[in-house]
Structures are given as structure tokens and as C-alpha cells.
Amino acid sequence: QSVLTQPPSASGTPGQRVTISCSGSSSSLGRINVNWYQQSPGTAPKVLIYTNNRRPSGVPGRFSGSKSGTSASLAISGLQSEDEADYYCAAWDDSLNGWVFGGGTKLTVL
Amino acid sequence: QVQLQESGPGLVKPSETLSLTCAVSGDSVNNHKWNWIRQPPGKGLEWIGYIDYSGSTNYSPSVKSRATISVDTSKNQFSLKLSSATAADTAVYYCARSIEGWELYDSTGFYYFDYWGQGTLVTVSS
Numbered sequence: 001q002s003v004l005t006q007p008p009s010a011s012g013t014p015g016q017r018v019t020i021s022c023s024g025s026s027s028s029l030g031r032i033n034v035n036w037y038q039q040s041p042g043t044a045p046k047v048l049i050y051t052n053n054r055r056p057s058g059v060p061g062r063f064s065g066s067k068s069g070t071s072a073s074l075a076i077s078g079l080q081s082e083d084e085a086d087y088y089c090a091a092w093d094d095s096l097n098g099w100v101f102g103g104g105t106k107l108t109v110l
Numbered sequence: 111q112v113q114l115q116e117s118g119p120g121l122v123k124p125s126e127t128l129s130l131t132c133a134v135s136g137d138s139v140n141n142h143k144w145n146w147i148r149q150p151p152g153k154g155l156e157w158i159g160y161i162d163y164s165g166s167t168n169y170s171p172s173v174k175s176r177a178t179i180s181v182d183t184s185k186n187q188f189s190l191k192l193s194s195a196t197a198a199d200t201a202v203y204y205c206a207r208s209i210e211g212w213e214l215y216d217s218t219g220f221y222y223f224d225y226w227g228q229g230t231l232v233t234v235s236s
Contacts, residue, residue, distance in 0.1 A: 033219070033220070033221070035222040035223075037155075037223070043228075044204055044226040044227065044228055044229050045155065045204075045223070045226060046226070047222055047223060047224055050220050050221075050222040051213075051218055051219065051220045051221075051222075054213075054218075054220065056224070088154065088155055090155075090222075090223075092221055096171070097168065098157060098159075098168065098169075098170050098171070099145075099147075099157035099170075100157070101154055101155040101156065101157065102154070103154045104154040104155070
């Protein structure tokens with residue numbers, strides 16, 4: 001069972017805006033930074049967002065992140081078919097002294 | 111460009127030791143932290159542990175008693191050994207680099223996995 005909780009699935013139509021949530025306890029998410037990874041079928045995960053809302057170079061601006069209290073969110077605007085993938089939140093948990101991942105959210109583009 | 115490549119047996123017998131190596135190019139294993147992460151078929155990601163530039167290691171409590179991560183600086187690679195393998199260890203194993211530091215423009219800290227290997231499937235079965 002993941003320390004970080006994500007909905008197992010999400011969906012949207014092309015052009016739509018979708019959000020994926022990631023929630024944790026105050027001992028995990030409350031004081032720490034969240035990263036988001038995209039895993040397209042059959043490939044390794046790729047970082048989309050780090051430190052809650054920062055985008056690495058090369059990641060399109062339609063991907064954005066936010067964090068408030070013990071909940072973080074990934075938003076994808078202008079949804080495209082190639083966005084169909086699994087999305088994971090992750091954070092370094094000081095209390096566990098290790099990395100924790102959310103269970104992942106499978107995004108379907110209808 | 112940093113590249114990581116996992117290698118090792120794709121099939122391991124129960125109770126034996128699972129051994130994998132990650133070859134690194136484009137960076138030195140003397141920099142940053144080098145991680146192992148696994149993903150059972152159809153499931154989510156699980157961090158196994160890392161070795162850092164000083165050779166210090168840190169493991170997930172779920173595998174701590176069975177896992178050993180080591181580094182070979184002469185070959186610029188690092189390895190994972192997982193003893194007493196069971197079917198529950200069947201997974202795609204990824205090696206990944208993690209970077210941490212402070213943004214120059216606003217001093218905000220960052221720590222994340224920035225480069226990953228392609229992954230290798232290890233099946234534990236007799």
C-alpha cells in the first residue's frame with residue numbers, strides 16, 4: 001500500500017484539461033516536495049514535474065504541478081493522444097528515509 | 111547525454127540471488143546518487159535503494175535485509191544483489207540517477223530521478 005494515494009484512473013478527450021491528485025499524510029506530503037513521472041506503455045518513467053511545480057527543460061508547458069498542504073496535483077491542459085500513459089507522484093520521505101511513490105494513475109485519452 | 115543500461119539474468123530460481131548491473135555513460139558514478147527501482151508486472155513503482163558518491167548506501171525497509179548495492183568506479187557501473195529471491199521479486203528493474211541541489215535563481219531545493227535505464231525484466235521461477 002502506497003504512502004501516497006492517487007486515483008487509479010483518469011480520462012479526458014483531446015483538448016480537455018485533466019488533473020490527477022496525489023495525497024498523503026501530514027508526516028509525508030505536508031513538508032516535502034513532490035515530483036511527477038510519466039510512463040508511456042513499455043517505456044521507463046520520465047520526469048514531468050519536480051519540486052511540486054517545476055518543469056525540466058523539454059517538458060511542454062501544458063503540464064503543470066501544484067501542492068497545497070498534504071495534497072499535490074498534476075494538471076494537463078490541451079490533452080493529446082500521446083499523453084495516454086501512467087502517471088506517478090513521488091517524494092522523499094524523511095520519516096521513512098526513502099523514496100515513496102503513489103500507486104499510479106492510468107490516463108486514458110478518449 | 112547521460113545513459114544507463116541494465117544487464118543481468120532474466121530468470122532467477124527461487125532462493126537464489128538476483129544480480130543486476132547498471133552501466134553508466136555520460137557521467138561518473140562518483141557524482142550524484144544511483145538508484146534501483148522496480149516495477150512488478152502491471153503494478154506501480156517501488157524504490158529499492160541507492161548508493162551515493164561516497165559509497166554510502168540506503169535501502170527501502172522492505173528489502174533492506176536482502177539488498178546490497180555496490181559500485182565499480184573502474185567500470186563506471188553499479189550493481190544490485192537481492193538475496194533469497196522469491197516470486198514477489200519478479201519485476202522490471204530500473205536503474206536511475208537522482209540529482210539534488212538548489213535552484214540558482216531562487217534557492218529552492220530539488221531532488222528527483224532525472225535519468226533512467228530502459229529497464230530489464232527479471233522473473234523468479236523454478
